[in-house]
């Protein structure tokens with residue numbers, strides 16, 4: 001496998017934190033053994049998230065100087081609107097401060113209590129807004145997506161039979177839209193094939209059900225289609241992206257990922273009536289429909305980021321970095337989610353720490369110790385992130401108990417990934433010495449962000 005050199009040269013550098021193990025032990029204790037509660041200055045290589053951690057290009061920074069901060073009808077909004085129409089093909093766009101802003105609007109606009117929103121595996125904030133508006137999330141992803149070791153090219157795919165079954169059971173009028181994530185974050189950044197997208201849209205159109213994409217990592221999804229779906233090998237990323245989005249009626253977007261910005265998002269739709277209702281609602285939560293909680297400069301940076309994101313050399317390098325790290329871990333026999341996803345390498349904490357039961361939070365334990373031993377920050381994506389069933393109050397117990405090593409776009413080099421790989425290997429050697437943890441503070445919503453733990 002060839003690993004392309006970084007397709008950029010470095011113009012500005014930001015020194016990173018060098019810490020000792022003693023210092024990290026103190027920091028970790030103060031952070032309640034929760035990597036979310038560490039300070040950036042305490043993290044050597046920060047793989048917590050790819051969200052908002054992107055390095056912007058000189059072109060984007062130049063765009064920041066061209067912010068038209070008019071309250072209404074900013075030039076930058078017009079540019080963003082043009083770019084979204086050109087690259088994604090949607091008729092309408094409403095900027096929001098980030099993905100959650102779009103999820104809030106879409107859920108309030110389309111969901112009524114008692115509805116069902118089917119989707120290819122849950123995502124924390126997406127499900128939270130669906131439930132907040134009275135819907136029940138229904139997982140319609142293929143079964144294999146819940147098994148970290150099954151190596152399929154499109155593990156993010158929707159199981160059409162599961163969708164058909166739900167339609168038969170509850171009726172189309174109880175399904176305001178199907179939420180298709182491209183890629184599927186919690187399955188390990190797994191893509192959806194163009195063929196599957198086509199099938200989902202066909203079935204939904206037959207029943208008059210909207211398809212709404214979570215387009216957060218849609219360029220990574222396009223790359224995997226080019227790489228793994230024969231019919232698209234000779235298409236450009238841009239052509240694939242446009243066709244993909246055509247199999248939806250709209251999307252929510254966290255621009256903080258594939259749009260290469262540090263803040264920003266948007267809601268798109270083709271339906272004029274939905275757009276008008278969204279314009280009425282956005283002024284309550286985000287601001288005028290022409291800025292949606294963003295400064296003009298942010299919209300300019302996002303418009304330019306979208307244009308850059310479909311460059312093959314950029315996305316080929318971005319995905320190759322994930323593969324580079326994964327290949328080293330696989331060679332060392334370390335259990336990770338297969339196949340390698342688009343934005344991260346996911347350690348299988350259940351296999352890594354077989355001796356720790358799920359109710360002692362293996363992924364949380366692994367993330368904490370990886371930081372302690374190496375200064376590498378990662379994110380728990382297991383039972384803590386899954387939260388509690390709001391009916392029974394019991395922990396959801398996901399099959400996937402993962403630690404996400406999330407690679408920011410255009411930030412780290414292969415040398416940093418060598419450090420991460422070595423840290424994982426060292427920890428794997430000593431894994432039997434790790435003990436589980438107990439949660440000593442459990443927040444009410446999305447507990448993983450601010451929960452605190454102690455070793456049992």
Ligand SMILES: CC1=C(O)/C(=C\N=C(/Cc2ccc(O)c(F)c2)C(=O)O)C(COP(=O)(O)O)=CN1
Nearest residue numbers: 049051098099100123124125185214216254256
């Ligand atoms: C597929 C998808 C996302 O990945 C996503 C965000 N992702 C984050 C930040 C984050 C979100 C939720 C967590 O439990 C979490 F611990 C981390 C992340 O790191 O992956 C959003 C929401 O977009 P916003 O962050 O712009 O509002 C919508 N859809």
